[in-house]
Amino acid sequence: MKKLVALLIVSLMATAAFAVHDSDTDSFGVYFDAGNSNNCFTGGLYQPFNVYLVLMNPAGPTNGFECTVVASGTAPNFALSTTLAGTGALDVDASPNGFAVGAAANYPVANGGLTLVTWSYMMTGPGDMAFRIDKASIPSMTGGLPVVTGDGTLRRCGVASGSVLLPVATVNNANCVVADEATSFGNVKSLFR
Numbered sequence: 001m002k003k004l005v006a007l008l009i010v011s012l013m014a015t016a017a018f019a020v021h022d023s024d025t026d027s028f029g030v031y032f033d034a035g036n037s038n039n040c041f042t043g044g045l046y047q048p049f050n051v052y053l054v055l056m057n058p059a060g061p062t063n064g065f066e067c068t069v070v071a072s073g074t075a076p077n078f079a080l081s082t083t084l085a086g087t088g089a090l091d092v093d094a095s096p097n098g099f100a101v102g103a104a105a106n107y108p109v110a111n112g113g114l115t116l117v118t119w120s121y122m123m124t125g126p127g128d129m130a131f132r133i134d135k136a137s138i139p140s141m142t143g144g145l146p147v148v149t150g151d152g153t154l155r156r157c158g159v160a161s162g163s164v165l166l167p168v169a170t171v172n173n174a175n176c177v178v179a180d181e182a183t184s185f186g187n188v189k190s191l192f193r
Contacts, residue, residue, distance in 0.1 A: 022056040022160045028067060028146045029054050029113075029160035030131040030169035036113045039160065039169040040176035045123055048080055051131070051169070053099075053117040055157065058109065060150050064102040065116055066136035067146035068095070075127030075172065080120040098137040106150065123171070130167035133159045 022029050022036075031052045032041040043049050053069055055062060063086070071077065084091060086103030093100035099117065107114040123129070135144045144164060146157045160168040160177075167177050 024158055024160075025057045026059045026148065026155055026157040027056045027160055028133045028157055028168070029056055030069070030133065032169065032171075034111070034115070036111045040173070041169075041171045043123055043171050045125065048120045048122045049171075051119040051121050052115050053119075053133075054113040054115050055107075055148060056113040056160070058107075058114055058148070058150075059155060060153075061106040062114055062148045062150040063104075063106045064149040065146065066093075066100045066140055066148075068098045068134045068137055069117075070097050070132045070134065071121070071129055072132070073127055073129035073171070073173075075123045075129050076125035077121055077123045077129055080122055083118045085115045085117065093137055095137040100136055100138070102149075121171075128173040129171040130173065131169040132164065132167050134164045 029036070030039060031054055032038045032049065034052065036052070036054050036056060041049060053067075055065065071079075084101060086101070086105070086107050088104030089101050090103075091099055091101045101116070107116065121129075133146060135146060139147060140149075141147050141154055141156050143156050146159065148155050148157055159166075170177055
């Protein structure tokens, strides 16, 4: 019985360690690591940190995307830099948080996702931040969701939180967001029946 309990605890810890990694196809997320697994971050004042916009588990080749990314919260903050990924990537959306990006070649897949944008952020006061992903400022498709393109075809995508109204990543927030469809205790428990 002790071995079973120990195995269950190890299984739960392993599940929790990977619960943030989004398993949905064509799902936009914001992460704080290049491994696309950390969407909660604890940051200090005046310490720059990287933020990555990632398309997880692309359904096919991808060479462009449309979305809006909004950083909000109580912490005074600003983006030190914004870097588009992709060969010859060009953003034609003039809105401050919007993206309508096309690249000259398909984005490479790494750690299950495509890194689309990298920001360097810095907080200048205490508080928290939350990142939300929404449709483009001038969307190419209806449905109120981000869009990608590849092989001349538009694909409507989801967001890691399951809703454009919910944050996909947080900084200094006690209620860390998790990816939609994270493995539950019931799923782990069912392995022992």
